[in-house]
Amino acid sequence: MSDHENRLNESLSALMDNEASDIEIRRILKELNAEDSLLAVEIRAKWWRYHLASAAISKDAISSVDYSRAIADVIDSDNSHKINPLTKMFSRSGTGASLGLSSAGPFAIAASVALVAVLGVQNVSNPLDTADQTPRFVQLDEMTDEKTTGPANQFPSGWQAPLDTQARTVSANGFNGVRQYPHPIVDVKQTNKAEYSEQEVRLYLADILAKHSSYAALHSNQSMLPFARIESYETVSE
Amino acid sequence: MRIRVIDLLKKRIKLAVIMTAIFTCGPSFSQQSDPAYDLMVRMIDTSKRLNYAGLVTYEKLGNLKSAKILHLVRDTEIFEQIVNLNGPEGEFVNSSGIKGKGCQNPSVMFERISPLKINDAVYVQLKQSYSIEAAGDARIAGRDAALLMLRPNDAWRYGYIVAIDKQSGLMLQSVLLNLSGKPMERFQFIEISVGGDLDSMDIPLGSYNPEISGRNDCELDDSPRKQYGLEWKANWLPTGFVMTGSQLDRDGGQYSMVFSDGLAVLTVFIESAETSVKVPPFLAKSGATVALVSKIDVDGTFVTVSVVGEIPGDTAKRIAKSLIRVPDSVKNS
Numbered sequence: 384m385s386d387h388e389n390r391l392n393e394s395l396s397a398l399m400d401n402e403a404s405d406i407e408i409r410r411i412l413k414e415l416n417a418e419d420s421l422l423a424v425e426i427r428a429k430w431w432r433y434h435l436a437s438a439a440i441s442k443d444a445i446s447s448v449d450y451s452r453a454i455a456d457v458i459d460s461d462n463s464h465k466i467n468p469l470t471k472m473f474s475r476s477g478t479g480a481s482l483g484l485s486s487a488g489p490f491a492i493a494a495s496v497a498l499v500a501v502l503g504v505q506n507v508s509n510p511l512d513t514a515d516q517t518p519r520f521v522q523l524d525e526m527t528d529e530k531t532t533g534p535a536n537q538f539p540s541g542w543q544a545p546l547d548t549q550a551r552t553v554s555a556n557g558f559n560g561v562r563q564y565p566h567p568i569v570d571v572k573q574t575n576k577a578e579y580s581e582q583e584v585r586l587y588l589a590d591i592l593a594k595h596s597s598y599a600a601l602h603s604n605q606s607m608l609p610f611a612r613i614e615s616y617e618t619v620s621e
Numbered sequence: 622m623r624i625r626v627i628d629l630l631k632k633r634i635k636l637a638v639i640m641t642a643i644f645t646c647g648p649s650f651s652q653q654s655d656p657a658y659d660l661m662v663r664m665i666d667t668s669k670r671l672n673y674a675g676l677v678t679y680e681k682l683g684n685l686k687s688a689k690i691l692h693l694v695r696d697t698e699i700f701e702q703i704v705n706l707n708g709p710e711g712e713f714v715n716s717s718g719i720k721g722k723g724c725q726n727p728s729v730m731f732e733r734i735s736p737l738k739i740n741d742a743v744y745v746q747l748k749q750s751y752s753i754e755a756a757g758d759a760r761i762a763g764r765d766a767a768l769l770m771l772r773p774n775d776a777w778r779y780g781y782i783v784a785i786d787k788q789s790g791l792m793l794q795s796v797l798l799n800l801s802g803k804p805m806e807r808f809q810f811i812e813i814s815v816g817g818d819l820d821s822m823d824i825p826l827g828s829y830n831p832e833i834s835g836r837n838d839c840e841l842d843d844s845p846r847k848q849y850g851l852e853w854k855a856n857w858l859p860t861g862f863v864m865t866g867s868q869l870d871r872d873g874g875q876y877s878m879v880f881s882d883g884l885a886v887l888t889v890f891i892e893s894a895e896t897s898v899k900v901p902p903f904l905a906k907s908g909a910t911v912a913l914v915s916k917i918d919v920d921g922t923f924v925t926v927s928v929v930g931e932i933p934g935d936t937a938k939r940i941a942k943s944l945i946r947v948p949d950s951v952k953n954s
Contacts, residue, residue: 599886605795607703
């Protein structure tokens, strides 16, 4: 293995750990860009294998879709970055109108790349299409207590609602350790919370919880444990 | 020579018959050979047959609750009472007939099935959903108990550690573990008495709310004949979950379906238009219990559909998403 290859491998694993310097990133990109480079193919394959291993270790869904082409196409089809940066700067300093126009370009790329990522990843993660292939491991969806600091007063004691139930952020940065995996979003419509009475919501939640507990006591085979879960006894009789 | 061939054939057929017999007896064969599952099935059986009373603690999110429990079984009736001992005063009573003793509320369409449905089905259900293994011994409420570790076979449900009284077979402790193995709630007896005077004790009267018990009396049936009343169905459920009952309540305004995998229970509520407009979609969680309230577009109007259960949020979401309204043509066919 040549020195160049060794350096590339080191850079690649640094990039994988999100610790690559600018020079290392440039080294990889340069190699990838070189035409007829056998190393480029190897790097791509290695990159893919690293992610496969990382996904397998963290029990994530493994995607076989390669988005790089789609993302590259989107970037290619956008002209704004092809303009000489100097020209761009001059035109910005010119009129206010051209400023608006030139800044819309990068935003459009970001938006369309995000769209590709969302559609692609949801396609992989959406388990509803393959109902018979129940995955052995699903994404952990343990809402941590820090996240569940919603309007506590709206719910019975001990109950909290996360604020971001309906709106989910989608992150495409899959290799920085923190994986924000998009889930299929339940068919909920964003609604104006002010329309709802807190009292009604609290009563409704208490009602379904109490009913669930009493059904569970009959069906769970766990003796009287489900009764112990009932939070608010007053609402049971309402 | 010919005779010997026939003999050989006969032997083979015998062997084949024996093998077939072994395979067809497969479930009961394996059932006998797995003491952990046997212990679990015994626990389920005794928890519904025995008279017991005691003190329990219930721990969740760092809070400890203590309560007094009474469980009495008579010929036609099960009486269950839990009284809060700390925090706000409260009492919950469930008094119900073992075999639906008739509904007081005419709006309730279904009768309740026998909770004493302990058979191979539970065993098979547990086997599908959890791998159960013995995890040593423990001493709980002053009694010797066997510990069982119930690991979920997939990540659509939680795991448990249960302690079962060696003498009576009752569950003395249940710890529910999240998907990464951390305890989310602990239910534990600190004192328990089984049988004895409780076997002849009269069922307490006057302490319970007839409205609640009336509701519970009229609960839940899974007989296929009555399934024609179903308008909704879940297209997806985790392996092992089956519908154990359904009910139309609140003067026909709320339809609920109960599903269980033998241990975990989840309830799906489908609300009337009247209730639907009052409740926003949200997801709330407390300890192991998740309540997902979502809206489904049915012919232009949003119907509120709620999934409540001791299940991971993802499971609730996937079930909610899989709910469909069964077309009339299918219902009537």
